[in-house]
Amino acid sequence: MLRTLDLGVGYIIKGKKENVLGGLDLNLGRSELCTLIGPNGIGKSTLMRTISGVQKPLTGHVEIDGQDVLALSAVEKSKILSVVFADRPNALNMTVRELANIGRAPYTNWMGMLSARDKFAVENALECTKLSELANRKLYTLSDGQKQRAMIARALAQDTPVMLLDEPTAHLDLPNRIELFELLGKIASDNEKSILVSSHELDLAIQFSDRIWMADHSRAVCEGIPEDLIWRKDIEGLFDNESIVFNYQAGRFEFNRKEKDFSVCVKGDEQTRKWVEHALIRIGVAIVDQPTENGLEIDCQESLIDLKCKNRTFSFDNIEKVLVQIKLLMNNK
Numbered sequence: 001m002l003r004t005l006d007l008g009v010g011y012i013i014k015g016k017k018e019n020v021l022g023g024l025d026l027n028l029g030r031s032e033l034c035t036l037i038g039p040n041g042i043g044k045s046t047l048m049r050t051i052s053g054v055q056k057p058l059t060g061h062v063e064i065d066g067q068d069v070l071a072l073s074a075v076e077k078s079k080i081l082s083v084v085f086a087d088r089p090n091a092l093n094m095t096v097r098e099l100a101n102i103g104r105a106p107y108t109n110w111m112g113m114l115s116a117r118d119k120f121a122v123e124n125a126l127e128c129t130k131l132s133e134l135a136n137r138k139l140y141t142l143s144d145g146q147k148q149r150a151m152i153a154r155a156l157a158q159d160t161p162v163m164l165l166d167e168p169t170a171h172l173d174l175p176n177r178i179e180l181f182e183l184l185g186k187i188a189s190d191n192e193k194s195i196l197v198s199s200h201e202l203d204l205a206i207q208f209s210d211r212i213w214m215a216d217h218s219r220a221v222c223e224g225i226p227e228d229l230i231w232r233k234d235i236e237g238l239f240d241n242e243s244i245v246f247n248y249q250a251g252r253f254e255f256n257r258k259e260k261d262f263s264v265c266v267k268g269d270e271q272t273r274k275w276v277e278h279a280l281i282r283i284g285v286a287i288v289d290q291p292t293e294n295g296l297e298i299d300c301q302e303s304l305i306d307l308k309c310k311n312r313t314f315s316f317d318n319i320e321k322v323l324v325q326i327k328l329l330m331n332n333k
């Protein structure tokens with residue numbers, strides 16, 4: 001549906017081309033939610049602006065359904081590509097429905113009269129974004145999450161095969177961020193839209209995206225389904241920072257605590273063990289499978305944790321008490 005061909009994006013500074021990202025041959029298929037991820041300043045917004053036609057490419061092309069986006073007129077483009085930029089809506093005095101109506105601008109006559117088809121598209125967009133009941137509310141009365149959904153309703157009413165959203169989860173709390181990704185995934189599959197979202201939400205991108213475009217620190221962009229990026233270890237190239245490592249077990253980046261000269265053998269109930277290990281790792285303990293020289297062993301049960309030390313066993317009913325003992329042992333080592 002959308003593809004970039006040898007695309008180079010960047011800026012012309014003092015007459016000289018400054019490439020931010022180059023050699024991009026990327027694809028976004030029909031009904032796919034694709035997340036563009038990458039560290040700060042790597043060029044995500046520059047790429048989004050170039051794909052949307054706000055900024056000219058330094059090299060190459062962007063095609064939607066085989067059509068060169070740059071060669072299209074503004075009206076032609078607005079029928080195949082809708083964009084939601086990170087800024088919040090300016091005209092906060094309009095209602096949610098009035099904002100969604102703007103999405104129909106490419107189809108209405110010079111007086112902006114909405115046909116039955118336009119009205120249907122608007123109501124459908126409001127329903128998809130769960131805004132029907134808030135349709136007559138002024139934008140300034142909405143929460144940030146609702147406002148963001150109103151912006152998406154506007155883009156959805158535009159009824160374009162491709163939708164672009166630049167950092168739509170900025171300013172949202174965790175439940176709203178999760179709901180937004182879930183909503184975008186649903187819009188992509190139910191409405192056959194190709195949706196490209198730029199985001200810093202790696203966890204959510206892995207959970208919800210059909211595809212990820214990953215701009216890494218080498219300034220290349222690799223693409224694939226999330227599982228392939230992890231399986232191929234491409235994900236390791238995301239950050240140029242030795243202290244941040246990808247934990248393949250947990251499926252997320254974590255701080256790499258290096259000095260782990262104190263180890264504890266942890267066994268037992270899986271759920272309890274998971275959080276005991278989490279706490280131990282957090283205070284700099286290495287987790288091992290077999291008892292080591294210090295003979296420290298933790299046996300996890302569903303509601304009790306046994307700390308075995310020098311042939312004695314101490315039982316605790318919460319992880320904090322275990323940590324206190326381990327910290328004492330670490331300090332007396």
Ligand SMILES: Nc1ncnc2c1ncn2[C@@H]1O[C@H](COP(=O)(O)OP(=O)(O)OP(=O)(O)O)[C@@H](O)[C@H]1O
Binds near residue numbers: 020039040042044
């Ligand atoms: N108008 C501009 N003129 C020149 N350079 C720019 C301009 N806008 C951005 N840049 C530079 O281009 C590079 C990429 O910026 P961009 O905003 O695209 O990154 P980003 O990945 O979206 O960053 P972030 O995650 O922090 O939003 C940066 O080095 C930035 O300083």
